[in-house]
Amino acid sequence: MRKIVCIVFLLPAILFGMAACAASRETPDPVSGLDFTELVGLEFWFGSGVGAWSTVVEIFPDGTFTGYYHDSDAGDNGPDYPDGTMYECCFSGEFSAFKKVDEYTYSTRCVSLKTEGTAGEEKILDGIKVITADPYGFDDADEFMLYLPGKRASELPAGFLDWSHGSASSGALDCHGLYNVAGQQGFTSYRNSPLT
Numbered sequence: 107m108r109k110i111v112c113i114v115f116l117l118p119a120i121l122f123g124m125a126a127c128a129a130s131r132e133t134p135d136p137v138s139g140l141d142f143t144e145l146v147g148l149e150f151w152f153g154s155g156v157g158a159w160s161t162v163v164e165i166f167p168d169g170t171f172t173g174y175y176h177d178s179d180a181g182d183n184g185p186d187y188p189d190g191t192m193y194e195c196c197f198s199g200e201f202s203a204f205k206k207v208d209e210y211t212y213s214t215r216c217v218s219l220k221t222e223g224t225a226g227e228e229k230i231l232d233g234i235k236v237i238t239a240d241p242y243g244f245d246d247a248d249e250f251m252l253y254l255p256g257k258r259a260s261e262l263p264a265g266f267l268d269w270s271h272g273s274a275s276s277g278a279l280d281c282h283g284l285y286n287v288a289g290q291q292g293f294t295s296y297r298n299s300p301l302t
Contacts, residue, residue: 122178140204140212142251143167150284150293152243153270157284159193161243163284163293165201169214172198175242187235196222201250210257210279216247253283265290 116177118215145165153160159177166172180190199219204212223238229235255261259274266285267274269292273281 107285132142139206141167142169142201142204145282147164147297148282149297150282150295151271151289152293154269159242161241161293163243169201169203170198171201173241173244174268177239177242178229182235184235186230187233189233191235193237193239193269195225195239195241197244198250199244199247204252207251210254210261212252212253212254214250216244216250219247243291243293244286245291247286247289249287251283251285251287253279254284255279255281257283263290266292268292270294 142165146167150163150165151160152163159175161173161175163171163173168261173196175193175195177193178190179192182191183189197220200217201214202217204214207213219241221241223236223242225238227238228235251266253266255278256279257274257279259267259277259279260291262270262274262279262283265284266283268290270279270283271294273279273294284293284295285291286293
């Protein structure tokens with residue numbers, strides 16, 4: 107049941123992201139030699155690897171992004187919500203143009219962050235209590251680091267490695283990494299699947 111519920115709530119966020127991507131905007135000048143078009147087709151995932159929670163972010167060619175956080179607790183139920191409780195947050199925002207730090211590292215800033223609804227709002231949907239939450243992974247969001255595949259593990263901060271789930275176990279990062287510096291929260295990338 108948890109997996110079905112997560113998919114049901116994730117699909118609208120993905121479709122919302124696709125609609126945002128379709129909007130025509132000017133791409134920032136890639137003064138650093140890297141622009142956001144190089145991240146198209148990637149989704150950045152933040153989670154513990156256990157439990158029923160995660161945050162997924164997709165970044166678009168103009169530097170805008172959409173994200174979805176959810177956490178399910180089937181054991182937290184009641185007469186009006188027999189299928190449990192879900193915390194969720196649909197959010198969007200924009201990153202500034204990249205600045206090169208070194209060959210495998212670029213910095214950016216979260217210049218805007220908007221969430222749908224107000225944290226703490228509750229509603230009952232199809233037997234589930236849905237509570238609006240904050241976008242976990244964007245705590246105190248300001249400076250973010252983008253790490254490219256090949257970044258040496260010894261040069262990555264412990265705060266990122268704690269969330270990397272072995273992505274740098276070979277001695278170097280084998281995917282793109284996105285690191286919220288203030289929140290010490292690390293996202294790792296995977297190639298998203300087309301909706302068919």
